[in-house]
Amino acid sequence: MHAIGPFTNQVINLWALAAVAFLFVGIYVPYVHHLVRLTPLPFTSLLLVVSIVIVVVLLLEFKKFIVRPRT
Incomplete structure (x- = not known):
């Protein structure tokens, strides 16, 4: 892992970024917040x-x- 680096797989990087973005949308956007029942x-x-x-x-x-x- 150290030889190739942890961020060389661009697809995994994009999926991780999308997962964090959707989590923040689910928590902080009021309409979505009530649909998915998440709370900060x-x-x-x-x-x-x-x-x-x-x-x-x-x-x-x-x-x-x-x-x-x-x-």
Whole structure:
């Protein structure tokens, strides 16, 4: 992954961008908001979720670094 880079697949990048865009539309556009029954999280809850995700990703990367055989 490090040799080719994480953002080289343009199709996956576009799908990820579209997913985030549709999520924001579903949360913040009033008419759509009521159709899909989504509600925005308070900033503190969002910060908590992002913090937990960062910790989990760092732990997984650390595990990968330790377990992977060195060449």
